[in-house]
Amino acid sequence: MSRPTSRPARILVDLVGLLVFVVAVFPVYWMVNTSLLQRNEIRSPDPTWLPFGGSFDNYRRVLSGGRFTDALLVSLSVTLATVVVALVFAFLAALAVSRFRFRGRTSFIVALLLIQMIPVEGLFISQYKMLEGFSLLNTVAGLTLVYVASVLPFTIWTLRGFVAGVPYELEEAAMVDGCSRLGAFWRVTFPLLAPGLVATGVFGFLQAWNEFTLAVVVMTREDKQTLPVWLSTFLDVNRGTDWGAVMAGSTLIAVPVVVFFLIVQGRMVSGLTAGAVKG
Amino acid sequence: MATSTLTPPSVDDAAPDGSRPARPRRTRSPLPFGLLLPAVLALGLALGYPLVRQVVLSLQEFGLAQQFGRPAEWVGLQNYRELVGDPYLWKVVLRSVLFCLVNAAVTMAVGVGLALLMQRMSKPVRLLVQSGLLLAWAMPVLAALTVWQWLFDSQYGVVNWLLTKAGGDYAGHSWLLEPLSFFLVASVIVVWMSVPFVAFTAYAALTQVPAELVEAAAMDGASPRQRLRHVVLPTVSPVLLVVGLLQVIWDLRVFTQIYVLQKAGGTTRDTNLLGTYIYRLGIGSGDFGTAAAVAVFMLALTVVLTAPYVRLMLRQEES
Numbered sequence: 001m002s003r004p005t006s007r008p009a010r011i012l013v014d015l016v017g018l019l020v021f022v023v024a025v026f027p028v029y030w031m032v033n034t035s036l037l038q039r040n041e042i043r044s045p046d047p048t049w050l051p052f053g054g055s056f057d058n059y060r061r062v063l064s065g066g067r068f069t070d071a072l073l074v075s076l077s078v079t080l081a082t083v084v085v086a087l088v089f090a091f092l093a094a095l096a097v098s099r100f101r102f103r104g105r106t107s108f109i110v111a112l113l114l115i116q117m118i119p120v121e122g123l124f125i126s127q128y129k130m131l132e133g134f135s136l137l138n139t140v141a142g143l144t145l146v147y148v149a150s151v152l153p154f155t156i157w158t159l160r161g162f163v164a165g166v167p168y169e170l171e172e173a174a175m176v177d178g179c180s181r182l183g184a185f186w187r188v189t190f191p192l193l194a195p196g197l198v199a200t201g202v203f204g205f206l207q208a209w210n211e212f213t214l215a216v217v218v219m220t221r222e223d224k225q226t227l228p229v230w231l232s233t234f235l236d237v238n239r240g241t242d243w244g245a246v247m248a249g250s251t252l253i254a255v256p257v258v259v260f261f262l263i264v265q266g267r268m269v270s271g272l273t274a275g276a277v278k279g
Numbered sequence: 280m281a282t283s284t285l286t287p288p289s290v291d292d293a294a295p296d297g298s299r300p301a302r303p304r305r306t307r308s309p310l311p312f313g314l315l316l317p318a319v320l321a322l323g324l325a326l327g328y329p330l331v332r333q334v335v336l337s338l339q340e341f342g343l344a345q346q347f348g349r350p351a352e353w354v355g356l357q358n359y360r361e362l363v364g365d366p367y368l369w370k371v372v373l374r375s376v377l378f379c380l381v382n383a384a385v386t387m388a389v390g391v392g393l394a395l396l397m398q399r400m401s402k403p404v405r406l407l408v409q410s411g412l413l414l415a416w417a418m419p420v421l422a423a424l425t426v427w428q429w430l431f432d433s434q435y436g437v438v439n440w441l442l443t444k445a446g447g448d449y450a451g452h453s454w455l456l457e458p459l460s461f462f463l464v465a466s467v468i469v470v471w472m473s474v475p476f477v478a479f480t481a482y483a484a485l486t487q488v489p490a491e492l493v494e495a496a497a498m499d500g501a502s503p504r505q506r507l508r509h510v511v512l513p514t515v516s517p518v519l520l521v522v523g524l525l526q527v528i529w530d531l532r533v534f535t536q537i538y539v540l541q542k543a544g545g546t547t548r549d550t551n552l553l554g555t556y557i558y559r560l561g562i563g564s565g566d567f568g569t570a571a572a573v574a575v576f577m578l579a580l581t582v583v584l585t586a587p588y589v590r591l592m593l594r595q596e597e598s
Binding site: 010013014016017018020021022023024025027028030031034042043044045046047085088089090092093095096097099100102105108110113114115117118119120121122123124125126127128129130145146148149150152153156209210212213216217227228231232234235241243246247249250251253254257258261262265 | 307310311312314315317318319321322324325326328329330332333336393396397399400401404405407408411412413414415416417418419420421422423424425426427428429430432434435437440471475528531532534535538539542543553554557558561562567570571574575577578581585588589592593
């Protein structure tokens with residue numbers, strides 16, 4: 001489209017681009033780099049830029065405490081429960097909203113939009129009181145309940161688009177060919193929705209896996225912390241932070257997220273286009 | 280299990296006049312309501328009920344004594360009255376709004392500027408920048424927070440090392456001690472994490488601007504700056520508006536960054552924003568009545584900020 005006119009201008013733009021790249025990537029690099037360094041290399045006046053002769057001592061220290069595995073278990077159970085429950089609920093709701101017209105449909109969509117804008121920080125006090133009343137503080141069920149509610153609006157919103165993208169005529173055609181309603185839905189529409197379900201599921205995974213605010217409010221007991229909360233307890237001014245261990249922990253938490261994120265990035269696009277098959 | 284509730288009212292569909300049913304069918308059957316039920320129940324239980332409860336709580340005296348069983352006393356608007364008269368609350372509100380606006384503005388400026396630059400980069404550099412932004416975007420909040428703290432570490436941090444090499448006196452400089460530099464660090468982290476979303480969305484919008492339009496303007500003698508101002512930006516402004524509003528909404532509720540940085544050495548009282556203030560009031564000191572009142576206030580503030588966004592989205596929904 002609009003091209004820079006002169007050669008120096010183009011070079012300047014590319015140089016700025018390289019600078020942006022460095023600023024974006026360096027923290028991520030530094031996390032991995034530090035996690036592989038020895039303690040004396042971390043605590044030296046001049047930074048060690050490359051992890052040559054790297055060791056896995058930091059990882060060993062993080063993993064040996066046992067608290068990492070506790071937190072991993074809590075994080076995994078909360079995340080999986082959230083994803084499964086939210087997907088099932090959202091899938092049903094998305095079907096209702098995109099396959100039917102009924103009274104209150106528009107109000108429901110508007111309500112979703114409004115709910116999505118509620119800041120957790122504006123509600124966690126009473127959510128805490130509620131879970132306390134149900135004796136669900138420090139439980140996977142309690143945290144899952146509030147997570148499902150915070151993931152649902154977006155999940156319904158996105159799935160709705162995927163369901164609407166599969167033409168109802170496809171199902172009709174299958175029924176003409178002798179499929180039952182249920183069979184037509186199951187064999188024609190559902191497979192076409194699979195990419196959408198995967199994409200929204202991964203979105204839910206990322207949300208629940210990374211969430212901090214509600215986790216710190218609901219899971220107050222040390223043995224019930226999720227991974228992000230566990231990581232935050234490592235940072236302590238008074239004790240002097242063990243940066244090697246913190247960076248190893250951060251890397252361990254970040255790796256699955258980055259991998260998943262990069263996968264959906266492509267899936268989201270292919271999912272969206274796959275939903276729009278020629279009808 | 281998802282499909283078991285799907286048994287359709289098949290009689291309805293066999294339209295006797297042979298006309299095809301409109302794709303989203305208008306129905307009187309209870310089926311869609313049944314499908315919505317689980318989601319509505321979950322949202323009602325985990326958000327609706329606490330919302331009502333919060334309003335009630337904000338009208339009560341609910342402190343530590345009540346936490347240990349004494350019945351909560353009904354005090355009407357007392358909590359609100361105390362808050363309105365408390366200069367500290369206004370300080371926190373002002374701080375939150377300022378932090379939010381500055382960060383949203385910087386994020387938007389950097390993000391949109393980057394999107395414009397990406398259009399003009401050579402292809403390999405652009406791919407490099409995009410993959411870098413993607414990586415930054417994918418980082419979990421807590422991992423990003425810890426790395427940035429390590430980068431800003433007073434003794435062995437890279438930032439201090441760089442600034443010292445550049446001739447400054449930053450050896451052992453502590454960034455979190457002073458409120459202003461505390462917020463600078465927080466802003467760097469918030470902006471670093473939010474720019475990728477803005478840059479990608481703006482870039483996608485920019486590629487939608489018809490090239491003929493820009494060329495026509497160029498032929499009519501518009502300078503590059505004029506083309507940008509009068510042709511390109513007006514075309515992408517609806518997208519930018521939505522993204523900008525989202526940034527404002529997100530930056531008003533920033534909690535994690537502030538909470539973690541406070542634990543790492545910031546003075547809590549001088550660095551509280553609305554989110555952390557509510558947390559300290561309620562879960563920190565057990566004054567749930569007052570905390571609920573501040574939370575209600577924060578919700579009201581969000582509604583005011585969100586209204587234009589919702590209106591925009593609804594207009595898109597209608598079309």
